Amino acid sequence: MSLQLTILGCHSATPRANAHPTSQYLEINNRHFLIDCGEGTQRQMRKYKVSFAKINHIFISHLHGDHFFGLIGLIATFGILNREKELHVFGPKGIKEVTKLQLKVSKSYVKFDLIFHELTSKKSELIFEDDKVSVTTIPLSHRVYTNGFLFQEKESTKRLHIENVQQYPEIQTCDYHNIKAGKDVVLENGEIIKNEELTLPASKPKSFAFCSDTCYKEDIVPIIKNVDVLYHEATFLSDREDLAKKTKHATALQAAQIAKLAAVNQLIIGHYSSRYKNIELFRKEAAQVFSNVILAEAGKKITV
Amino acid sequence: MSLQLTILGCHSATPRANAHPTSQYLEINNRHFLIDCGEGTQRQMRKYKVSFAKINHIFISHLHGDHFFGLIGLIATFGILNREKELHVFGPKGIKEVTKLQLKVSKSYVKFDLIFHELTSKKSELIFEDDKVSVTTIPLSHRVYTNGFLFQEKESTKRLHIENVQQYPEIQTCDYHNIKAGKDVVLENGEIIKNEELTLPASKPKSFAFCSDTCYKEDIVPIIKNVDVLYHEATFLSDREDLAKKTKHATALQAAQIAKLAAVNQLIIGHYSSRYKNIELFRKEAAQVFSNVILAEAGKKITV
Numbered sequence: 001m002s003l004q005l006t007i008l009g010c011h012s013a014t015p016r017a018n019a020h021p022t023s024q025y026l027e028i029n030n031r032h033f034l035i036d037c038g039e040g041t042q043r044q045m046r047k048y049k050v051s052f053a054k055i056n057h058i059f060i061s062h063l064h065g066d067h068f069f070g071l072i073g074l075i076a077t078f079g080i081l082n083r084e085k086e087l088h089v090f091g092p093k094g095i096k097e098v099t100k101l102q103l104k105v106s107k108s109y110v111k112f113d114l115i116f117h118e119l120t121s122k123k124s125e126l127i128f129e130d131d132k133v134s135v136t137t138i139p140l141s142h143r144v145y146t147n148g149f150l151f152q153e154k155e156s157t158k159r160l161h162i163e164n165v166q167q168y169p170e171i172q173t174c175d176y177h178n179i180k181a182g183k184d185v186v187l188e189n190g191e192i193i194k195n196e197e198l199t200l201p202a203s204k205p206k207s208f209a210f211c212s213d214t215c216y217k218e219d220i221v222p223i224i225k226n227v228d229v230l231y232h233e234a235t236f237l238s239d240r241e242d243l244a245k246k247t248k249h250a251t252a253l254q255a256a257q258i259a260k261l262a263a264v265n266q267l268i269i270g271h272y273s274s275r276y277k278n279i280e281l282f283r284k285e286a287a288q289v290f291s292n293v294i295l296a297e298a299g300k301k302i303t304v
Numbered sequence: 305m306s307l308q309l310t311i312l313g314c315h316s317a318t319p320r321a322n323a324h325p326t327s328q329y330l331e332i333n334n335r336h337f338l339i340d341c342g343e344g345t346q347r348q349m350r351k352y353k354v355s356f357a358k359i360n361h362i363f364i365s366h367l368h369g370d371h372f373f374g375l376i377g378l379i380a381t382f383g384i385l386n387r388e389k390e391l392h393v394f395g396p397k398g399i400k401e402v403t404k405l406q407l408k409v410s411k412s413y414v415k416f417d418l419i420f421h422e423l424t425s426k427k428s429e430l431i432f433e434d435d436k437v438s439v440t441t442i443p444l445s446h447r448v449y450t451n452g453f454l455f456q457e458k459e460s461t462k463r464l465h466i467e468n469v470q471q472y473p474e475i476q477t478c479d480y481h482n483i484k485a486g487k488d489v490v491l492e493n494g495e496i497i498k499n500e501e502l503t504l505p506a507s508k509p510k511s512f513a514f515c516s517d518t519c520y521k522e523d524i525v526p527i528i529k530n531v532d533v534l535y536h537e538a539t540f541l542s543d544r545e546d547l548a549k550k551t552k553h554a555t556a557l558q559a560a561q562i563a564k565l566a567a568v569n570q571l572i573i574g575h576y577s578s579r580y581k582n583i584e585l586f587r588k589e590a591a592q593v594f595s596n597v598i599l600a601e602a603g604k605k606i607t608v
Contacts, residue, residue, distance in 0.1 A: 094409040
C-alpha cells in the first residue's frame with residue numbers, strides 16, 4: 001500500500017450529530033498528511049485510530065470555519081501530549097495570526113516549533129517536497145481564497161526480481177542498492193548479468209488531488225490530469241445548480257465532469273449540503289458521467 | 305420544572321471519541337444559558353436536542369481550550385442559521401479579541417449583535433439580572449483567571465390556592481394578579497377575605513452553582529451556601545492529590561468537602577482526567593463525605 005486516504009469528515013457548513021466537517025488523513029509513500037481540519041477533527045482522528053504522532057504537515061484549503069475551526073484544538077492537544085517534533089501548517093494568509101492569538105489567550109504554550117507557510121499565490125506552486133513526495137497547490141475558485149492540493153509520489157527505484165537474483169548465490173544483499181539503481185552485476189568469473197534480468201520496473205508513482213471548496217473550474221484539469229484519486233467537492237445536486245453557482249460550490253455532475261476531463265482513475269465526492277438526506281443521490285448523479293465514483297463517508301478508507 | 309441542567313460534555317483536556325470537553329446547558333425559570341463551550345459543543349447540542357434559538361447568553365469560565373474552543377464554531381453556526389437576536393457572551397478579558405479575529409479571518413459575518421461582557425474582577429459580582437434570574441460570578445483559583453457562576457431564580461410571587469379562590473364566585477381572573485401580590489379581597493358586601501386564605505407560599509427559588517476549573521477553595525462556600533445543585537470539578541481522585549495541587553484542580557473528595565461545607569442539596573462532579581477509566585470511582589470517593597452526589601455524563605439531565 002503506497003497511498004491510503006481516510007475520510008474523517010465530509011459534510012458542509014455546520015457540524016451535526018452524525019455529520020462532520022471536512023478533514024482527511026492521507027498516507028502516501030510513508031508520509032502522513034492532514035488535509036483540512038473542521039471542528040471535531042481530533043475526535044474523529046481518535047475514533048478512526050489516526051496516529052497523532054505521525055502527522056508533521058497540515059494543509060488547510062481555506063479559512064471557512066468548517067475547514068479549519070478544529071486546527072487550534074489539535075495544535076493545543078499536540079502541546080498537551082508533549083510533542084517535540086516541528087509541525088508545519090500550510091494555509092491562506094491569516095492562519096498564523098489567528099492561531100497564535102488563540103494559543104496566547106488560552107495560554108497553550110507549545111514546546112515544539114510551529115511553522116506556518118502562508119499561501120497567497122493565485123498560481124499553482126510547489127509548496128512541499130522531499131525525497132518521497134511533492135505537494136503542489138491547485139488554485140480553486142470559491143468565495144474566499146482557496147487552494148486544493150496535489151500530492152504526488154516521487155519516481156521510485158526499480159524493484160528487485162528476487163527469484164532471478166537468487167539464481168546467483170554470488171549476489172549479496174549489499175549489492176541490492178546498486179541493482180535497484182540500474183547497475184549491471186559483474187560476477188567473479190567476469191560474466192556480466194544485465195540489470196534488466198535482475199529487476200522489475202519501478203511501480204507507477206501514485207497521486208491524489210484534493211479539490212474543496214470550489215465552483216466548477218476547468219482550469220484545474222491540466223494540474224490534476226491522470227491522478228489516481230481525485231476528491232472533488234459536490235455540495236449540491238444539479239437541482240440546485242443555481243445555488244451552487246451563487247455560493248461558488250459544485251454539483252455532483254460537475255465534479256464528475258472534471259473527473260472525466262482530467263481522466264482520473266477514481267473520483268471521491270463529498271461536502272454534501274445538509275439539505276440532502278440521501279447521499280446516494282450524489283453517487284447516482286455523478287455516475288451518469290463518470291463511473292468510478294465513490295461517496296466520502298466518515299471512517300471510509302480508500303487504498304490505491 | 306423550574307431548573308434543568310443538561311450535561312453536554314464533562315471530560316478534561318483533549319476531546320476523545322467518547323469524552324467531550326466541558327459544556328452545560330441550563331434552563332432556569334424559563335431562561336436558557338450555555339455554560340462553557342469546549343470543541344464539539346454544537347455537535348453535542350444537536351445530539352441532545354438543545355434548542356440553538358433559545359440561547360441568548362453564554363458564560364465562559366476561563367480561556368483554556370477545553371472550555372471555549374467550540375465557541376467560535378457555535379457563533380459561526382448562529383450566523384449560518386440567520387440568527388437575528390442579540391447574543392451575550394460573558395468571559396475573561398481576551399475573549400472578544402480572539403473571537404472577533406476568528407470571525408474576521410473566516411469571513412463569518414454575523415447579522416446579529418454579538419455583545420461581549422469581559423470579566424476582570426477577582427471579587428464575586430452580579431453580571432446578569434432580569435425579572436426571573438440573576439447570575440453572579442464565583443471567583444475560582446486555577447492556573448488562569450477563572451470564574452464559576454451562580455444562577456439564582458428570583459423570589460416568585462405567592463401561588464393561588466385555587467380551591468379556596470373558587471369558593472368565591474365574585475373573584476374574577478383579573479383579581480389574581482393582586483392576590484398573588486399579597487392583597488386581600490373585599491367582596492361587594494364589604495366582607496374582607498384575607499390573602500392567607502387565598503394563597504399558598506411562593507415556591508422556594510432554585511439555584512445552581514457551576515465551579516470549574518478550580519483547586520480546593522473554601523472561600524467559595526459563602527457564595528454557594530445552600531444551593532440546590534452544585535457542579536464542582538473533580539479532575540482527580542485522592543491518589544493524585546499531589547497532581548491536583550500542582551495543576552490547580554480538585555479531587556472528588558475535595559469537591560464533596562466543599563458540597564458538605566456549603567450544605568448544598570445535590571453535588572454533581574465531572575471534568576475527569578483521562579487517566580481514570582472507571583468514573584464510578586469518583587462517585588465512591590465523593591460519597592464518603594457527601595451522599596447526594598451524581599456523576600456528570602454527556603446527555604444526562606438533572607432536574608430540580
